[in-house]
Amino acid sequence: MSQLLVPTLREDPSEAEIVSHKLLLRAGYIKKVAAGIYTYLPLGLKVLQNVTNIVREEMNRAGAQEIFMPVLLPAELWRQTGRWEQYGKELFRVKDRHEREFCLGPTHEEIITELVRDSVRSYKELPLNLYQIQTKFRDEIRPRFGLMRGREFMMKDSYSFHASEEDLDREYKKMYETYCRIFQRMGLEYCVTKADSGLIGGGFSEEFHVIADAGEEELPNGKRGIEVGHIFKLGTKYSEKMGCMYMDENNKEKPMVMGCYGIGVARTAQAAIEQNHDKDGILWPIPLAPYQVAIVPVNAEEKEQFEVAEKIYSDCKASFATTGFDVLLDDRAGRIGAKLKDMDLIGIPIKIIVGPKGLKENKIEIKTRKSGEVKLVAIDRVREELTNVWNICDFG
RNA sequence: CGGAGCAUGGCUCAGUUUGGUAGAGCGCCUGGUUCGGGACCAGGAGGCCGUGGGUUCAAAUCCCGCUGCUCCGACCA
Numbered sequence: 337m338s339q340l341l342v343p344t345l346r347e348d349p350s351e352a353e354i355v356s357h358k359l360l361l362r363a364g365y366i367k368k369v370a371a372g373i374y375t376y377l378p379l380g381l382k383v384l385q386n387v388t389n390i391v392r393e394e395m396n397r398a399g400a401q402e403i404f405m406p407v408l409l410p411a412e413l414w415r416q417t418g419r420w421e422q423y424g425k426e427l428f429r430v431k432d433r434h435e436r437e438f439c440l441g442p443t444h445e446e447i448i449t450e451l452v453r454d455s456v457r458s459y460k461e462l463p464l465n466l467y468q469i470q471t472k473f474r475d476e477i478r479p480r481f482g483l484m485r486g487r488e489f490m491m492k493d494s495y496s497f498h499a500s501e502e503d504l505d506r507e508y509k510k511m512y513e514t515y516c517r518i519f520q521r522m523g524l525e526y527c528v529t530k531a532d533s534g535l536i537g538g539g540f541s542e543e544f545h546v547i548a549d550a551g552e553e554e555l556p557n558g559k560r561g562i563e564v565g566h567i568f569k570l571g572t573k574y575s576e577k578m579g580c581m582y583m584d585e586n587n588k589e590k591p592m593v594m595g596c597y598g599i600g601v602a603r604t605a606q607a608a609i610e611q612n613h614d615k616d617g618i619l620w621p622i623p624l625a626p627y628q629v630a631i632v633p634v635n636a637e638e639k640e641q642f643e644v645a646e647k648i649y650s651d652c653k654a655s656f657a658t659t660g661f662d663v664l665l666d667d668r669a670g671r672i673g674a675k676l677k678d679m680d681l682i683g684i685p686i687k688i689i690v691g692p693k694g695l696k697e698n699k700i701e702i703k704t705r706k707s708g709e710v711k712l713v714a715i716d717r718v719r720e721e722l723t724n725v726w727n728i729c730d731f732g
Numbered sequence: 733c734g735g736a737g738c739a740u741g742g743c744u745c746a747g748u749u750u751g752g753u754a755g756a757g758c759g760c761c762u763g764g765u766u767c768g769g770g771a772c773c774a775g776g777a778g779g780c781c782g783u784g785g786g787u788u789c790a791a792a793u794c795c796c797g798c799u800g801c802u803c804c805g806a807c808c809a
Contacts, residue, residue, distance in 0.1 A: 350801095
């Protein structure tokens with residue numbers, strides 16, 4: 337850890353207003369570059385990857401196929417649906433050296449519709465659900481609250497294509513269930529509400545909200561929510577405008593019926609903090625934490641402590657190999673108090689503290705962040721103890 | 733875009749009203765004493781005070797412009 341870039345701050349940065357934003361900055365997860373534009377530091381990136389890994393696993397499980405579309409999109413495609421004009425100032429527009437117009441993609445209905453139009457002909461090739469995890473650009477009127485409303489942000493967006501309304505309904509329901517699984521696996525308290533489809537358009541949509549005080553929207557039951565997911569039944573809005581047709585069993589040409597489904601990746605991570613924190617810092621749900629376990633020698637310069645810490649570290653590392661979990665060794669020279677404060681701020685769920693008191697009896701301490709509970713455990717039983725902790729959370 | 737506020741070492745801020753060679757705490761570096769929940773002592777580095785103009789013998793401070801950032805409203809994952 338001594339070489340890991342984690343610039344923790346002792347005071348709240350003045351640029352942040354809500355607690356999750358303050359904590360992201362204080363705990364060294366992100367660094368602002370401009371309004372609504374952030375660099376993800378090593379810890380921030382790890383959390384983002386934890387989110388995208390869960391999303392990817394569940395999307396794949398649901399039979400969706402991952403693709404990757406460009407960020408830079410030609411104006412021509414947007415003119416076909418009229419959204420080049422409609423989207424207004426929120427669209428980041430650029431020109432190439434030949435004065436040809438492009439935009440930085442805020443969403444990808446046009447592009448995916450063109451793709452499917454040009455590569456799918458028959459009802460036999462449907463249904464199809466394609467997704468990507470990618471950076472989106474929207475020149476928000478007012479970026480705010482850190483990763484909550486950025487101008488550049490990571491999103492999972494997927495689009496489904498069907499031969500009938502009934503088949504769209506089936507897939508929509510499947511995506512609904514998939515989203516439930518995703519937010520459940522992340523350990524988040526969420527709810528679903530009917531929503532306005534806005535500029536995306538289409539018939540019917542629902543929003544997934546993580547419940548939190550600082551949410552941007554008032555939910556029907558009085559609580560506030562942070563919108564982290566949105567699923568839409570698009571119908572034939574895009575397929576008709578762009579001529580995305582298929583041949584049915586009777587050799588008749590019909591427009592494909594579409595759905596689309598988004599998840600705000602970084603926003604979900606921040607919402608998790610907004611929902612899970614205390615006065616000392618972040619309380620990550622175990623699957624989202626950048627490291628599930630931190631091993632903290634009371635004095636890293638004491639040879640015996642450090643060797644035991646290293647041993648436990650490599651054991652943990654080995655036993656985590658297939659889980660996607662990670663362990664951190666705090667080899668910094670600082671005092672124990674400062675190191676533990678940092679770990680609490682960062683939000684590591686489990687601390688293994690190696691100190692002289694315990695070592696006298698060949699024991700270490702396992703302390704859980706959330707409850708503050710401390711358990712004295714024999715060194716050779718650390719692994720078994722940890723598996724008890726993991727059983728609490730759903731691996732999916 | 734309308735309304736409000738802010739901009740001074742890496743971070744949090746004082747100094748601006750009443751112009752006179754730039755301060756504190758935290759962090760950082762050195763040495764020492766410490767060492768189980770953000771230690772203490774001593775020494776040290778680090779700032780054209782957001783930017784451009786103006787007033788003045790003299791501007792962080794007064795005046796005008798610009799830029800950036802934050803908050804409140806309308807749009808959205």
